[in-house]
Amino acid sequence: MSRIKILVIGERNIGKTTLCKKIHGMNNLAESFPTLGIDHQMSETNGTTFDTFDVPIDELKILANIKTSFNCVLLCFDLSRMETIKRLKSLMSLLISNYFPEAKYALVGLKFDILASLCPVEMKKSLSKAQKHSKKLNIPFHQISTLTNNIQDII
Numbered sequence: 001m002s003r004i005k006i007l008v009i010g011e012r013n014i015g016k017t018t019l020c021k022k023i024h025g026m027n028n029l030a031e032s033f034p035t036l037g038i039d040h041q042m043s044e045t046n047g048t049t050f051d052t053f054d055v056p057i058d059e060l061k062i063l064a065n066i067k068t069s070f071n072c073v074l075l076c077f078d079l080s081r082m083e084t085i086k087r088l089k090s091l092m093s094l095l096i097s098n099y100f101p102e103a104k105y106a107l108v109g110l111k112f113d114i115l116a117s118l119c120p121v122e123m124k125k126s127l128s129k130a131q132k133h134s135k136k137l138n139i140p141f142h143q144i145s146t147l148t149n150n151i152q153d154i155i
């Protein structure tokens with residue numbers, strides 16, 4: 001049996017908890033409250049255990065108390081609020097140097113459905129900014145909507 005440990009981290013209200021619920025196969029996404037501290041969830045699908053740690057960026061210090069490593073760190077932001085991408089570069093440097101040097105990192109733009117409902121020019125601008133960020137960070141970029149997309153390809 002394999003186990004995948006995933007850290008989902010980013011600014012407030014970008015959709016981290018909703019993404020984690022989706023990873024654990026929960027599709028009833030109607031209710032959502034701000035996460036207090038760290039939200040840890042586990043589930044098993046076809047012999048693989050998915051272990052998610054959902055961390056708002058302002059709760060970062062709690063990571064110092066977590067004695068675990070991660071296979072995968074998802075640096076998340078809200079595609080419809082591009083200001084939420086700004087702190088991810090320094091966050092990644094901090095996570096690599098202080099906590100998880102071995103993990104695979106990915107940049108994940110959430111709420112793609114909102115971006116897709118804006119004018120095509122706005123959409124192109126945001127996606128190109130995100131692509132530039134992923135090149136700078138040298139990690140892959142995924143764009144998803146937890147309301148509509150299948151999320152299998154990001155983990």
Ligand SMILES: Nc1nc2c(ncn2[C@@H]2O[C@H](COP(=O)(O)OP(=O)(O)OP(=O)(O)O)[C@@H](O)[C@H]2O)c(=O)[nH]1
Nearest residue numbers: 012013014015016017018032034035111145146147
């Ligand atoms: N349109 C749309 N709304 C989404 C999507 N994902 C999440 N939301 C909504 O965005 C709001 C915030 O979602 P959360 O998952 O609670 O966000 P969070 O990042 O965990 O927030 P904090 O715990 O405060 O850091 C909720 O109202 C969700 O229903 C998405 O893909 N599309």
Ligand SMILES: [Mg+2]
Nearest residue numbers: 016017034035
């Ligand atoms: Mg949350």
